[in-house]
Amino acid sequence: MTVIKMGEALERLDNDAEIYIELIGTYIKMCEADIAELVAKHSGGDAARVQFLAHKIKGASMTVGAEDLAKVSAQIELALKANPSADVGLGVASIASVFADTERELVKIRDTLQKQS
Numbered sequence: 001m002t003v004i005k006m007g008e009a010l011e012r013l014d015n016d017a018e019i020y021i022e023l024i025g026t027y028i029k030m031c032e033a034d035i036a037e038l039v040a041k042h043s044g045g046d047a048a049r050v051q052f053l054a055h056k057i058k059g060a061s062m063t064v065g066a067e068d069l070a071k072v073s074a075q076i077e078l079a080l081k082a083n084p085s086a087d088v089g090l091g092v093a094s095i096a097s098v099f100a101d102t103e104r105e106l107v108k109i110r111d112t113l114q115k116q117s
Contacts, residue, residue: 047084
């Protein structure tokens with residue numbers, strides 16, 4: 001089960017649900033593009049770019065409360081930071097499915113919040 005820490009995310013946003021709703025939309029679009037690029041750069045052997053994208057995805061995921069995607073991204077980032085030649089293939093292979101689960105949960109949250117406002 002994908003963990004979304006909505007309460008923590010809303011706290012960071014002064015409990016402004018409208019901003020959180022907007023942020024979810026922006027986050028999903030950004031992650032779709034960044035994950036596609038991360039996978040492509042990994043295939044091309046660009047470890048520095050993969051590390052940067054993993055860091056970016058991790059930070060954005062923490063902002064919206066997407067704990068699982070933040071963890072996978074952090075693992076990729078830290079492995080490459082410690083060793084640019086590290087084998088992060090398993091993390092890269094799983095990031096798209098973790099994002100799909102995350103997106104599904106965030107869309108449910110967004111739809112619920114929109115109905116309440």
